[in-house]
Every structure is written in structure tokens, then in C-alpha cells.
Amino acid sequence: MNGKPLVSIVSAGLSKFGKHEGLFAREIFSLAVKEAFDRCPKLDPKRDIKALFIGHMGESYEHQGHMGAAAADWAGLLGIPATRTEAACASSGAALRSGVYAVLSGLADVVMVGGVEKMTHRTTAEVTEYLAMASDYPFEQFHGITFPGLFALMATAHMNAYGTTQEQMAKVAVKNHHHASLNPKAHMQKEITVENVLASKMVAWPLKIYDCSLITDGASCIILTKPEIAGKFTDMPVHIVGSGQASDTIGLYERKTLTSLQSAKLAAKTAYEMAAVKPEDVNLAEVHDCFTFAEIMAYEDLGFCKVGEGGKLVVEGKTALGGRLPVNTSGGLKAKGHPVGATGVAQAYEMYLQLTGQADKRQVKDAQVGLTHNVGGSGATATVHVYRSDQA
Amino acid sequence: MNGKPLVSIVSAGLSKFGKHEGLFAREIFSLAVKEAFDRCPKLDPKRDIKALFIGHMGESYEHQGHMGAAAADWAGLLGIPATRTEAACASSGAALRSGVYAVLSGLADVVMVGGVEKMTHRTTAEVTEYLAMASDYPFEQFHGITFPGLFALMATAHMNAYGTTQEQMAKVAVKNHHHASLNPKAHMQKEITVENVLASKMVAWPLKIYDCSLITDGASCIILTKPEIAGKFTDMPVHIVGSGQASDTIGLYERKTLTSLQSAKLAAKTAYEMAAVKPEDVNLAEVHDCFTFAEIMAYEDLGFCKVGEGGKLVVEGKTALGGRLPVNTSGGLKAKGHPVGATGVAQAYEMYLQLTGQADKRQVKDAQVGLTHNVGGSGATATVHVYRSDQA
Numbered sequence: 001m002n003g004k005p006l007v008s009i010v011s012a013g014l015s016k017f018g019k020h021e022g023l024f025a026r027e028i029f030s031l032a033v034k035e036a037f038d039r040c041p042k043l044d045p046k047r048d049i050k051a052l053f054i055g056h057m058g059e060s061y062e063h064q065g066h067m068g069a070a071a072a073d074w075a076g077l078l079g080i081p082a083t084r085t086e087a088a089c090a091s092s093g094a095a096l097r098s099g100v101y102a103v104l105s106g107l108a109d110v111v112m113v114g115g116v117e118k119m120t121h122r123t124t125a126e127v128t129e130y131l132a133m134a135s136d137y138p139f140e141q142f143h144g145i146t147f148p149g150l151f152a153l154m155a156t157a158h159m160n161a162y163g164t165t166q167e168q169m170a171k172v173a174v175k176n177h178h179h180a181s182l183n184p185k186a187h188m189q190k191e192i193t194v195e196n197v198l199a200s201k202m203v204a205w206p207l208k209i210y211d212c213s214l215i216t217d218g219a220s221c222i223i224l225t226k227p228e229i230a231g232k233f234t235d236m237p238v239h240i241v242g243s244g245q246a247s248d249t250i251g252l253y254e255r256k257t258l259t260s261l262q263s264a265k266l267a268a269k270t271a272y273e274m275a276a277v278k279p280e281d282v283n284l285a286e287v288h289d290c291f292t293f294a295e296i297m298a299y300e301d302l303g304f305c306k307v308g309e310g311g312k313l314v315v316e317g318k319t320a321l322g323g324r325l326p327v328n329t330s331g332g333l334k335a336k337g338h339p340v341g342a343t344g345v346a347q348a349y350e351m352y353l354q355l356t357g358q359a360d361k362r363q364v365k366d367a368q369v370g371l372t373h374n375v376g377g378s379g380a381t382a383t384v385h386v387y388r389s390d391q392a
Numbered sequence: 393m394n395g396k397p398l399v400s401i402v403s404a405g406l407s408k409f410g411k412h413e414g415l416f417a418r419e420i421f422s423l424a425v426k427e428a429f430d431r432c433p434k435l436d437p438k439r440d441i442k443a444l445f446i447g448h449m450g451e452s453y454e455h456q457g458h459m460g461a462a463a464a465d466w467a468g469l470l471g472i473p474a475t476r477t478e479a480a481c482a483s484s485g486a487a488l489r490s491g492v493y494a495v496l497s498g499l500a501d502v503v504m505v506g507g508v509e510k511m512t513h514r515t516t517a518e519v520t521e522y523l524a525m526a527s528d529y530p531f532e533q534f535h536g537i538t539f540p541g542l543f544a545l546m547a548t549a550h551m552n553a554y555g556t557t558q559e560q561m562a563k564v565a566v567k568n569h570h571h572a573s574l575n576p577k578a579h580m581q582k583e584i585t586v587e588n589v590l591a592s593k594m595v596a597w598p599l600k601i602y603d604c605s606l607i608t609d610g611a612s613c614i615i616l617t618k619p620e621i622a623g624k625f626t627d628m629p630v631h632i633v634g635s636g637q638a639s640d641t642i643g644l645y646e647r648k649t650l651t652s653l654q655s656a657k658l659a660a661k662t663a664y665e666m667a668a669v670k671p672e673d674v675n676l677a678e679v680h681d682c683f684t685f686a687e688i689m690a691y692e693d694l695g696f697c698k699v700g701e702g703g704k705l706v707v708e709g710k711t712a713l714g715g716r717l718p719v720n721t722s723g724g725l726k727a728k729g730h731p732v733g734a735t736g737v738a739q740a741y742e743m744y745l746q747l748t749g750q751a752d753k754r755q756v757k758d759a760q761v762g763l764t765h766n767v768g769g770s771g772a773t774a775t776v777h778v779y780r781s782d783q784a
Binding site for chain 1: 416443449450451452454455456457458459460461462464465469470471472473474475476477478479480486489490492493494495496497498499500524525526527528529530533635637638639640641642646654655658768769772773
């Protein structure tokens with residue numbers, strides 16, 4: 001509870017996000033792993049890595065469960081303890097949290113955490129059905145309310161309570177597409193306008209197709225160690241100084257409010273306290289913009305602005321590159337893409353790049369404190385991590 | 393690496409194994425949780441429990457993912473970090489391992505680990521298909537070799553190498569059915585004979601229907617704490633003194649041998665070393681008898697006998713109640729039942745009962761050191777834990 005490093009990231013890898021035709025999830029994961037190994041020549045994978053936690057949301061996509069063992073083998077790590085974690089779209093946020101526990105436990109001094117999902121070979125109807133399994137299936141799917149509908153309910157409640165507008169939501173999409181245009185690994189690298197968003201096909205009012213994140217294939221991984229040995233592997237570690245995870249009711253119908261996520265607020269509180277960091281200390285963040293509205297809600301849940309003022313924050317440009325607190329410099333789930341199991345650690349990958357000065361065209365200058373916010377389902381799970389660079 | 397307690401079990405719960413018509417998995421889990429809470433009145437669940445890890449193998453059974461959050465809510469633990477772990481049939485062995493990491497990390501001093509599966513509402517064909525997702529689906533299921541077939545290959549190789557017989561395998565079933573007849577929570581509580589097994593319907597030669605474990609509904613949970621605070625909650629803690637987890641190739645076709653599981657041998661080596669225990673020190677064990685042959689292979693992988701002599705061990709009665717090393721006093725997966733995600737922690741539940749003298753008609757006398765062995769798929773994951781009671 002003092003801001004000291006819990007664990008240190010010594011390397012990171014990310015596959016291109018997009019269609020990976022002809023590759024299995026385990027193969028896509030190996031692309032991310034290869035980058036992480038290539039970045040860190042002082043690491044001997046077989047000797048050093050003591051455990052793998054991999055976020056993978058749906059065994060339905062490939063009819064493939066048991067992804068921990070499969071991924072460990074394809075990563076060249078045969079034999080190590082390998083566990084799949086699943087917490088819907090926060091599956092690899094939970095993997096990251098599990099990796100933090102493992103390193104702190106003293107049983108594993110170097111741990112790989114990652115995530116993967118292969119989605120694009122399925123039809124939109126199939127993907128919608130598989131994602132719906134992360135909701136309260138017997139009670140919510142009985143009514144046919146899939147995820148765009150659940151987030152539309154939250155957006156509508158927020159519009160009603162605070163006057164949030166569709167234009168404000170569209171601004172999130174425009175910003176994140178701009179950021180993605182600077183990220184060669186993003187699924188979509190084209191700029192869009194507010195008009196494009198507003199004119200796009202309605203999915204669940206007020207959310208249109210350009211308010212929704214992308215169905216994508218992709219994988220992510222990072223390598224965690226004890227801070228005191230990070231120097232053995234790299235001169236540029238990024239430290240995780242706060243880690244929070246929390247749960248909420250799986251059904252939206254049981255919540256006291258629809259305009260914020262209790263899980264995210266609770267996870268943020270834990271992570272901030274552990275990190276001895278306040279929201280105003282955060283220099284950049286990757287937040288869970290599964291829908292544009294979700295980013296607006298995230299600003300408020302994370303304390304980046306007052307409740308009800310999230311829409312204003314994006315319109316004022318404060319969360320764009322060049323603003324006071326750039327959010328989703330990677331392009332976010334919205335434009336980089338959302339291979340669901342990979343997303344939480346993909347956020348950590350972006351933080352690693354940014355805090356080590358390797359983010360190229362989208363580099364945030366002088367950033368020292370970063371935050372990632374990963375949400376599962378309609379908020380039944382949230383993980384928040386706070387990062388700090390060694391660079392002065 | 394000195395036999396000191398890593399973590400302590402202060403309570404445990406198990407639902408009846410069998411058909412739970414009309415209940416969702418999360419509700420079955422709450423039955424196990426209630427027993428654990430009732431057993432431990434000094435524990436205040438809302439105040440004390442800091443995290444949940446729940447093994448759950450298949451989202452397909454109920455079209456329900458995100459079981460961590462759902463289970464936490466139904467357990468009365470809303471808000472805590474809750475993560476589903478999946479490693480096929482070792483899903484809750486992996487949950488237990490994750491709980492050990494979490495307690496040792498210092499971030500969570502009291503943790504619930506558990507597992508659940510609801511299977512009986514599905515047809516045998518559906519269950520076979522869902523279980524097959526734990527194999528190397530694209531390569532093994534292309535040939536149509538489901539789990540009985542994979543284990544039949546191993547059994548056949550073992551018969552060829554060591555002369556293991558169908559009668560020896562049948563003896564495992566007879567023993568475990570006898571044990572289950574003494575366990576009111578077992579799915580099947582009837583005794584059977586070697587003749588019953590040999591005459592039963594062929595599934596995949598040499599495995600007949602009575603060589604196979606049971607499709608069952610059920611849930612398990614245990615509560616772990618730091619050893620130094622266990623006394624706050626109970627006068628009879630059971631300590632986990634060794635924890636091993638390991639992986640192997642997901643596909644059987646990649647292995648150098650079919651007559652043993654490298655993952656189990658590796659996990660056992662780790663756990664034994666940590667516990668400072670040798671196989672001959674173990675007083676009782678719960679092993680992963682998904683098929684009768686698997687129990688014979690487990691004896692060998694765990695060092696309970698020489699390689700090739702597993703069949704002899706069961707025929708000599710050494711692993712029956714009253715023998716030198718009773719194995720699967722609960723009835724095992726074979727007769728207690730195998731609700732896949734629940735099995736690993738159900739084994740730990742039996743160990744808790746036995747080492748605290750609460751196993752009633754199936755109590756092993758003077759047992760001090762126990763072991764559990766949980767296998768995922770055809771052995772791509774294995775977890776081994778070693779337990780020690782405080783009782784002199």
C-alpha cells in the first residue's frame with residue numbers, strides 16, 4: 001500500500017490484430033510469444049519461465065478448451081504449470097492478476113501471462129451467441145438481450161441521468177480510430193468522422209455499428225518477474241504498482257445503478273490505494289471501450305472526471321493523444337480490435353510500449369504512470385492495474 | 393522445500409454428487425459453499441474471504457461462461473475478485489493451485505477455491521462432444537477419438553508393455569464402488585463385482601462402461617488461509633505442504649510414451665520435494681480415476697509402486713480401505729462421480745475429512761499425510777497436492 005513495485009514487466013508481445021486465416025488460437029498466441037522472446041534476449045524461456053496464465057474466453061469458437069496446456073506447448077514452454085483463466089472479456093485481466101499472485105507467492109519468479117481469441121472464422125450470429133454466454137444466460141438471454149443491448153441499457157440510463165449524447169459517444173470512436181491509425185498492429189487503421197458514426201447502422205439504440213468494438217483474432221503476452229531480479233532481463237522494466245480485481249452481479253437486472261460499474265470502481269480503489277496513486281496522477285490509460293459508451297463510463301468509474309462529465313471529457317480532447325490524459329492510444333477495443341481473451345494483456349502491452357518509449361507515432365511524452373481497465377461481460381468482473389516506469 | 397505448511401484448509405464443503413434437476417451450476421455450487429460456511433462459524437464470509445477461484449470446465453453445458461462472478465454472487469461473496477480456472481478435468485486442481493499462489497502472495501489472506509459442473513441435463517453424445525474439447529480438437533477429433541478412446545490407447549500400451557489385465561482394471565472399479573457405498577454423497581452407492589465390470593458394455597476396448605467414471609452434477613469448495621491465522625477459524629486445520637502443477641502436450645500423438653503421464657510425474661516430483669515427503673510416507677490418496685486404467689497408471693506415476701506393477705497393487709488390496717495406502721476412499725471419479733470442474737477440489741474435500749477424522753464409515757485410521765492427483769484431459773495438465781494434519 002505504498003506504491004512499491006509488486007512485479008515488473010520485462011518483455012511483451014502482441015500479434016497483429018485482425019483476421020488470421022488458417023491459424024489456430026494457439027498459433028496466434030505463439031506470434032505474441034515470439035515477439036516477447038525476441039525483445040528479451042537475456043531471457044531463456046525454458047530455463048526461466050515458471051508458469052503461464054492465459055486468458056481465453058470461449059472454447060466454443062474452435063471447439064477447443066484446455067488452452068493453457070495447448071498454448072504452453074506452442075510457446076515452447078512444455079512442462080510448466082499452465083492455466084486458462086476466464087472472466088469473459090476480462091479473461092486476460094484475470095490472467096494478469098493471477099500472474100501477480102504467482103510472482104508474489106514466491107513459487108514462481110518469472111511468469112508469462114497472456115491471452116488469445118480466434119473469432120473471425122465464425123459468423124456474427126455465432127460470435128454474438130458465444131459472447132452472450134458471459135451474460136446471465138438463463139435470465140438475460142431468455143429475453144434475447146445480447147451485449148449491445150445490455151450496454152445500450154446502460155447508455156440510455158446515462159443519457160437520461162446526465163444528458164450524455166450520441167455525438168459524445170461518436171467522439172470516442174473518432175478518437176480511437178485516430179489512435180489506431182498510428183498503430184500498425186490495429187485491426188482498423190482508418191480515420192472516421194462523427195458523421196460516419198452517427199450515420200452507421202443501428203445495432204441497439206443508441207449504439208450503432210461504429211459504437212461497437214471489433215470482432216478480431218489476436219493474442220497478447222507479457223513476462224512478469226520479481227522487481228529485484230528484473231534487471232537480469234532488461235534495463236527498462238515497467239513496474240506494476242497496483243492491482244485490483246472485483247466482481248458484481250452477473251445479471252444487469254440485479255444492480256442498483258446502470259450508470260456506473262461497481263466492479264470497476266472497487267477494482268480501481270484497490271489498485272489506486274496499493275499504488276499510492278490518485279486519478280490525477282495517471283498520465284495515460286487503456287480502458288475497456290467494448291462500446292463507445294463504455295469508455296465514457298470508464299472515465300467516471302476511474303475518477304478521471306466527475307460523474308456525468310465523461311462525455312464532456314472526450315469532446316474537450318483531454319483523452320486524445322496530446323491531451324492531458326490520453327486514453328486508448330492503441331486504438332482501444334474499438335479500433336485496435338477486441339479478441340476478447342487477449343484484450344486485458346493487450347492493454348498491458350500498450351502500457352509497456354508507452355512507458356518504455358517504444359510507442360512510435362503514438363508515443364505519449366514523459367509518461368510515468370499508466371493504468372489499464374479491463375471489464376468482463378456487462379461488468380460482473382473488472383480488473384484495474386497501475387504501472388510505473390523507472391525512467392525519470 | 394522443507395515440509396512447512398504453505399497454506400491451511402480451515403473448512404470444506406461438497407454438494408451431493410448425482411442429478412441436481414432444476415438447479416443451475418451456480419446453485420449447486422452454493423450447496424457446497426453452505427456446508428463450508430456451516431462448518432466454520434468463526435468465519436465471516438463477507439468480511440474474511442478475499443478471493444474466489446472456481447474450476448469450471450465447460451461453458452457449453454449451460455451456455456454459461458463467466459462462472460467466477462456468477463458463483464461469487466450466489467455464494468454471498470459479491471464484490472470479491474472471482475476467477476474461473478479451466479484446465480479440462482483438472483480445472484479445480486488449477487483453482488486450488490491458484491488459491492495457493494493467492495494466499496502466499498500476501499494479497500489475500502483467506503481464499504475460497506472450488507469447482508462445479510452441471511452435466512446430467514445433457515445427452516451422453518453432447519457430454520462426449522463437450523469433453524472432447526479438452527483433447528487436441530483439430531487433430532484428435534478429426535479422427536473421432538473421444539476420451540474413452542484416448543485412455544484405451546494408453547491402457548492397451550500398458551497391457552502390452554507390462555501385462556496389465558482387464559481383471560486388474562475391474563478391481564479398481566470394484567474397490568471404488570465399495571468405497572462409494574460408504575460415502576452418502578457419492579453418485580453411485582452400490583457394490584459391484586469383477587464379473588459385473590467384465591460383462592458390461594464395451595466402450596473402447598479394453599474399457600467397458602464400468603471402467604468409466606460417471607457423468608454427474610456436483611460442486612466442491614474449500615477455504616484456505618495463511619497457516620499462522622488458521623487458528624482463528626478452526627482447531628483442526630489441514631495443511632497443504634506441497635503443490636505441483638505441470639503440463640504436457642495436449643495431443644497424445646506427440647508423446648514419447650503412452651504408459652505414463654509426464655505431467656503427473658513432474659507435478660508429483662515438485663509436490664513431494666516441497667512437502668519433504670516420499671511416496672512411502674503417504675497414508676492415503678485421491679487419484680484421478682477417470683477410467684479404471686488411469687488409477688493404475690496414477691499409482692506408478694506417483695511412485696506408490698514400481699512401474700508396471702500398478703495392476704498388482706490393486707489386486708493385492710493395498711489401495712483398498714484397510715490396506716497400506718487406501719486410494720479413493722471417497723469412491724473416486726469412478727463411483728462418487730466426476731462433475732469435471734468440481735473434481736480436483738472434491739479430492740481436497742475428502743482429504744480434509746479424512747485428516748480431521750470426519751470421514752465416518754470410510755475413515756482411514758491414524759492418517760497424517762494425504763495426496764491428491766488431478767488430471768486434465770489425457771494428461772496435458774496435472775496437479776498434485778500433499779496434505780498434512782496437525783493431529784499427532
